[in-house]
Amino acid sequence: MAKIANEELLQKLNDKFPGQITQTGADFGLLTVETDKNVISEVLNFLKTDSALQFIFLTDITAIHYPELEKPIGVIYHLHSLATNTRIRIKVFLAEADLHIPTAITLWDGANWMERETYDYFGVIFDGHPDLRRILNVDDMTVFPMRKEFPLEDPNRIDKKDYFFGR
């Protein structure tokens, strides 16, 4: 089957979920949409099971942190339709006070560790995950280290400050 055009893919999503899908970009041809956590399970399910789309391959789940936004933590899904060779990126932004989002394990077994890693790094709580605990960092860690408030280097160190380099 031929590659699905971004416009067509967006149209299908909008028809199925009116008003709940927003295109946020298509950098380098990869359609990026944003949706809400209340419908993310249905959106993923639709993309996976629709006979014309067949996004059967869950490439990746990860997250990103924009501290200045009202909803600072974004959960990012990359899906791949092996039948049509089309990729899509889906984002769901969460408020810091409510970092809950439904798990994708109901659709893909492989989401298990990807979600554990996302929890470990950003503290996103995947509701319905059977074993949501840290995976790469130590169990007694109290912070979520990939958030932007945790800089890598000692903030008191001055020898690498930007002004020494004219920045």
Add this chain to the structure above:
Amino acid sequence: MQNHPVYTDNDPQTEYSTLNLGPTHPATHGVFQNVLQMDGERIVSGVSTIGYIHRAFEKIAEHRPFYQITPLTDRLNYCSSPINNMGWHMTVEKLLNIQTPKRVDYMRVIIMELARIADHIICNGVLGVDTGAFTGFLYMMEYREEIYEIYEEICGSRLTTNIGRIGGFERNFNKIAFDKIRKFLVKFPPVLKEFEALFNRNRIFVDRTKDVAAVTAETALSYSWSGPLLRAAGVDYDVRAMEPYSSYEDFDFEVPVGENGDVYNRFLVRNEEMWQSLRIIEQALNKIEKEPSEIFHANVPAYYLPPKEEVYNNMEALIYHFKIVMGEVETPTAEVYHAVEGANGELGFYLVNDGGRSPYRLHFRRPSFINYQMYAPMSQGMLLSDAIINMSSLNVIAGELDA
């Protein structure tokens, strides 16, 4: 998966013992732990623990300019570092909209396919060792060394190669490098043939691997498996064929596919991939001859780190060197996902850039991390000796697992 009997904790007739397989057990071929509940030699259940060599690469990458991230990628799958290097360079080139010359693409293809062969040599060699056959491993290891010597000729290092730059290579392939590659193409095929003769119809090997840890295509897809594991299960997904990068569309090669996804099929798929890689390298060498021999990088001085001798003697080069090293180059605000076919499967780089000197966010889609999560569930009901062979055939590299 096979239909083994599933044991439960509630069975009053059975007493289980706990076995720690790892974190540094020789049979795990890497630093990761499996706590197994055993009923005699049969695994009742297991829990995998990883993260023993987690080095926070994604966090470190947020503080480094793009060219300094290359050494982080080396240390993912260190058995085939050049593939990781090239994958990263191509991701940045996509972001910066850099078009590489054909000759650079072909040079990359050669080095990536050599890396794939080196990786499969280790994986299949070790699989032989785990079934009790040491000969094949020793016999093949010599040729991994030859590949390392080719790396050494090209970039000066062997394991963590740091090969290439954004836009191409740091130096041209010299005559010795080409001679070594040609020599490898002549010397390796008969050895691979003998290796196959040693294993493919070997009664012990076939008995130990056939129908062991068989995985259906549906299950493999559900677990997001990729690479030889997915292909052994019967799904012909190969990033090189589906979304060609680095001019893979110019080459004739086949994507080997297995039937039932057992350990034997994975072994055969990897062997066949080595043959296909040899085929690709040969084509690439012939194609390179038709390209201008002096070209080994794209003409993008604002992003390509100039050679050191030019930095000392040429003002322009010094300026560009300074700007690149200090991260003063302009970069677009964009998101990129770029995938390459690593030796273990789809190696993806998700790069979010905000126009700064370092990525705002960089995520590695590491095939070993995703492939390995099925190990504990699939080991349930298996004999320990089968589980060891299964682990070899998954080819999990600890560096890529943990990142």
